[in-house]
Each structure stands twice: as structure tokens, then as C-alpha cells.
Amino acid sequence: DAKTTQPNSMESNEEEPVHLPCNHSTISGTDYIHWYRQLPSQGPEYVIHGLTSNVNNRMASLAIAEDRKSSTLILHRATLRDAAVYYCILSNTNAGKSTFGDGTTLTVKP
Amino acid sequence: NAGVTQTPKFRVLKTGQSMTLLCAQDMNHEYMYWYRQDPGMGLRLIHYSVGEGTTAKGEVPDGYNVSRLKKQNFLLGLESAAPSQTSVYFCASRPPVAGGRSTGELFFGEGSRLTVL
Numbered sequence: 001d002a003k004t005t006q007p008n009s010m011e012s013n014e015e016e017p018v019h020l021p022c023n024h025s026t027i028s029g030t031d032y033i034h035w036y037r038q039l040p041s042q043g044p045e046y047v048i049h050g051l052t053s054n055v056n057n058r059m060a061s062l063a064i065a066e067d068r069k070s071s072t073l074i075l076h077r078a079t080l081r082d083a084a085v086y087y088c089i090l091s092n093t094n095a096g097k098s099t100f101g102d103g104t105t106l107t108v109k110p
Numbered sequence: 111n112a113g114v115t116q117t118p119k120f121r122v123l124k125t126g127q128s129m130t131l132l133c134a135q136d137m138n139h140e141y142m143y144w145y146r147q148d149p150g151m152g153l154r155l156i157h158y159s160v161g162e163g164t165t166a167k168g169e170v171p172d173g174y175n176v177s178r179l180k181k182q183n184f185l186l187g188l189e190s191a192a193p194s195q196t197s198v199y200f201c202a203s204r205p206p207v208a209g210g211r212s213t214g215e216l217f218f219g220e221g222s223r224l225t226v227l
Contacts, residue, residue, distance in 0.1 A: 032213055043200050043218035044153070087152065091207050091214040096141045096160035098216060099169060102152035
């Protein structure tokens with residue numbers, strides 16, 4: 001399985017942008033990059049995904065490196081409600097296995 | 111739609127007892143998963159299924175069994191519970207990744223908190 005590596009924790013100030021990095025150096029051509037977040041006492045929820053091009057949605061933006069070996073989740077203006085654990089995982093078109101790492105715990109300071 | 115529903119949401123067991131966690135999804139997803147999450151840790155894959163009648167081992171399968179007799183249901187069994195199995199269990203489902211038709215987004219249940227004394 002292609003694995004992802006994320007920093008254990010990051011801090012941000014409220015209303016400032018946050019850039020959460022993810023390394024996936026063994027990514028294959030058929031892997032989609034998915035980001036999920038887990039709020040306290042809840043199950044993970046989908047945030048955004050991408051394959052090769054940068055992506056934007058109402059929650060966040062995803063910047064994917066040209067060689068696809070890394071990606072960055074961008075929260076444009078962090079709020080206290082964005083404090084969560086953020087997971088970057090790879091979803092393969094040809095395999096069913098979906099594994100998570102330990103993710104990045106984001107703390108947002110008022 | 112209910113999405114992914116897990117039952118029970120809470121359970122306390124004594125060491126050696128058995129139990130089954132039920133996961134039901136109403137989105138007609140082919141793939142289903144069971145994860146466990148210990149305090150302060152990420153999700154670890156126990157078992158998964160890529161279709162009705164098929165199951166496969168994940169990262170931490172020992173002590174657990176699963177069955178997928180119907181497409182919409184994925185059962186996780188503990189034959190002889192141990193304190194080390196105290197955890198929060200999450201079920202998830204997703205369609206296969208299929209280009210423009212599906213990105214393989216995972217949908218999670220709310221979790222089942224299991225305590226083994």
C-alpha cells in the first residue's frame with residue numbers, strides 16, 4: 001500500500017490561513033488523494049480529493065505537487081470549528097484497501 | 111438516507127464474552143470497512159470487504175472476524191473479548207474509485223464505543 005506521512009500537530013490563529021502538508025512519495029498513477037477530518041467524538045468526514053490538478057471546494061483547497069509526491073490542504077481562514085484531526089489517504093482505482101495514518105492534529109487559537 | 115448506521119453505539123463486555131457489531135449502509139456501496147481507534151491514535155483497519163460474500167484482512171485483524179452475507183451489511187465479531195479490544199469502532203463504506211463517476215469517498219458511521227473489563 002502507498003503510505004502517507006503527515007506532521008503530528010500544527011497550530012494556527014483564528015482567521016489565518018492554514019497549510020497542512022502530506023507526503024506520499026510512493027503514490028501510483030491510479031491513486032486519488034483524499035483528505036478527511038475528524039472532529040472530537042465524531043467519525044471522520046470527507047473534506048476534499050484530487051488526482052493531479054489543484055482543487056477547490058467550499059471547505060478547502062487542495063494543492064498537489066507536479067510530481068504528485070506531496071499535497072497540501074489549505075484552509076483559507078481557520079475558525080475554531082476547524083480544530084480537528086486531518087487525515088490524508090490514498091484511494092486506488094484498483095484496490096479496496098483504505099488505510100489511515102495518525103493524521104495531523106490542528107489546534108486553532110482564538 | 112440514513113447513510114452508515116452502526117449498532118450498538120455503546121457496549122460493555124467482560125473478558126471472554128462474545129459480541130457482534132452491525133454496520134448497515136443504504137448507499138449500495140460495494141466496499142465496506144471496519145476500523146478501530148484507540149485514544150489519541152489514528153484509525154487502524156481491521157477487516158474490509160470489496161463485495162458481498164468477500165472479506166479481507168486489514169492491518170490489525172487478530173481477535174476479530176467479519177461477514178458480508180448481504181451487500182448492505184458488514185458484521186464485526188469478537189469471539190472472546192479482551193481488554194486490549196477496548197476501543198471505538200468505526201464502520202465505513204464507499205463505492206469503487208471510477209474516474210469521473212466516483213472518487214471513492216468514504217462515508218463513516220458514528221462509531222461504537224466498546225469497553226472490555
